[in-house]
Amino acid sequence: MQNKYDVLIIGGGPGGAMAGKAVAEAGLSCCIIEKRPAIGAPVRCAEGVGNEISELVDLDPKWISSKIEGALLVAPDGQTLELNPEMAGNEVGYVLDRKIFDRELVWKAANAGCDVFVKSRASSAIIKDGKVCGATIESGGKTVEVYADVVIAADGVESKFARWCGIDTTVPMAEIETCVQYLMTDIDIDPGLNAFYLGREVAPEGYVWIFSKGERTANVGIGISGKMCKEGKRPKDYLDAFIAEHFPNGKIIELIVGGVSACKPLACTVADGLIIVGDAARLSDPITGGGIINAMYTGKLAGEVAAECIASGDCSKKALMKYDTEWRSSKMGKGLKRNYQVKEIFIKLKDEKLNSIVNSVNKLDMEIFDTKYLIRELVKYNPWLLKDIGTLKRLLD
Amino acid sequence: MLVIKREVCGYCGACVSVCPEGALELVDAYLTVDPENCIECGICSKICPLGALEMKNAE
Numbered sequence: 001m002q003n004k005y006d007v008l009i010i011g012g013g014p015g016g017a018m019a020g021k022a023v024a025e026a027g028l029s030c031c032i033i034e035k036r037p038a039i040g041a042p043v044r045c046a047e048g049v050g051n052e053i054s055e056l057v058d059l060d061p062k063w064i065s066s067k068i069e070g071a072l073l074v075a076p077d078g079q080t081l082e083l084n085p086e087m088a089g090n091e092v093g094y095v096l097d098r099k100i101f102d103r104e105l106v107w108k109a110a111n112a113g114c115d116v117f118v119k120s121r122a123s124s125a126i127i128k129d130g131k132v133c134g135a136t137i138e139s140g141g142k143t144v145e146v147y148a149d150v151v152i153a154a155d156g157v158e159s160k161f162a163r164w165c166g167i168d169t170t171v172p173m174a175e176i177e178t179c180v181q182y183l184m185t186d187i188d189i190d191p192g193l194n195a196f197y198l199g200r201e202v203a204p205e206g207y208v209w210i211f212s213k214g215e216r217t218a219n220v221g222i223g224i225s226g227k228m229c230k231e232g233k234r235p236k237d238y239l240d241a242f243i244a245e246h247f248p249n250g251k252i253i254e255l256i257v258g259g260v261s262a263c264k265p266l267a268c269t270v271a272d273g274l275i276i277v278g279d280a281a282r283l284s285d286p287i288t289g290g291g292i293i294n295a296m297y298t299g300k301l302a303g304e305v306a307a308e309c310i311a312s313g314d315c316s317k318k319a320l321m322k323y324d325t326e327w328r329s330s331k332m333g334k335g336l337k338r339n340y341q342v343k344e345i346f347i348k349l350k351d352e353k354l355n356s357i358v359n360s361v362n363k364l365d366m367e368i369f370d371t372k373y374l375i376r377e378l379v380k381y382n383p384w385l386l387k388d389i390g391t392l393k394r395l396l397d
Numbered sequence: 398m399l400v401i402k403r404e405v406c407g408y409c410g411a412c413v414s415v416c417p418e419g420a421l422e423l424v425d426a427y428l429t430v431d432p433e434n435c436i437e438c439g440i441c442s443k444i445c446p447l448g449a450l451e452m453k454n455a456e
Contacts (some may be wrong), residue, residue, distance in 0.1 A: 158410040158422075163419050170414070170415065171414045178446045179409075236446060257409035258409045259409060259410060259414050
């Protein structure tokens with residue numbers, strides 16, 4: 001490990017890897033440090049992504065556990081709604097194998113020239129005259145100071161590095177989704193469908209997911225709101241009840257736990273000498289909890305902006321703001337803003353109203369699937385929508 | 398004081414993200430609490446997906 005790099009990246013997940021690759025490809029020196037002994041493990045993810053991932057990286061078949069052709073939504077009363085690609089505008093996605101995927105993304109960064117160190121952890125930020133200048137790193141029993149013109153914080157949901165730089169990254173208790181997932185085998189599933197179960201009894205202010213990992217195997221998991229979580233009613237309790245009902249004979253071959261933020265993104269994702277990306281910047285989707293693509297997109301953008309700013313000799317907050325401005329005005333940034341508002345509406349909906357929505361969507365003519373038609377028909381069957389959630393129409397307009 | 402049940406903890410870091418004082422830290426594959434900074438608010442023990450954190454009274 002050198003004691004000075006152009007860019008130091010804290011965290012070797014998809015955000016950090018994409019940043020490292022972008023910086024190295026710009027011809028600058030960079031280093032990824034990962035506190036775990038292995039990239040990609042343990043997994044803390046349901047591994048689902050939309051097909052827009054291919055805009056960021058050429059997908060290798062060996063990263064993919066399952067190709068997803070549609071989604072099945074199960075309402076609290078058991079009614080189902082199947083969304084297939086024709087209806088959803090040809091959206092298909094994948095369930096990744098992140099143990100392989102994460103490692104290969106880091107390989108790409110390493111092949112481009114980025115240094116990588118595992119079991120190496122940032123323990124504090126080096127700050128001089130208010131500017132982030134590097135990090136103190138614990139690696140193999142040694143403590144070293146590593147300096148950099150720009151530090152990219154890609155340290156995931158914990159988001160400690162930005163906190164050490166004076167940015168409050170605390171997720172409000174009501175806006176953390178607390179999650180447990182089992183990788184299960186020997187279960188009856190449709191390998192081309194991802195299923196989502198809704199309802200207060202199933203998963204209060206969250207959902208249960210069944211994400212196919214192939215024939216007869218899936219990630220079966222749950223996220224519930226932190227404010228609904230208590231002794232005896234933790235996500236693991238709900239998940240065990242779900243599995244007892246749906247997959248009593250399935251085998252659990254992996255236990256995965258995690259927290260996903262469903263809050264607004266950090267008010268500002270840069271500081272002097274610092275860029276914050278992915279989950280660390282609170283960029284996971286407030287509705288789905290998905291964060292892989294957002295981390296990859298912002299990681300890549302952070303690497304590019306860092307390289308530009310270093311070339312021009314100005315790594316101040318003002319110069320790095322280009323990153324913040326660009327992701328906020330991107331499709332991702334606008335989507336996060338809209339989905340936060342939609343989430344705020346949906347977590348307040350009672351089960352009978354969710355049932356009613358799913359029931360009326362099932363009555364629709366799915367051949368005419370456009371937003372205006374959808375809203376008009378939904379309101380026809382559910383006139384309370386306009387009164388209860390008047391903002392919904394405005395959001396979807 | 399906050400007690401970490403290591404045999405229950407899945408070292409996911411969810412608690413770290415909600416700690417208002419930055420008192421928790423996930424080091425590699427184990428969780429630590431800095432008793433100097435912990436204000437015993439109990440938020441981490443409430444949201445833990447597995448129930449690995451317990452707030453015990455000092456007496």
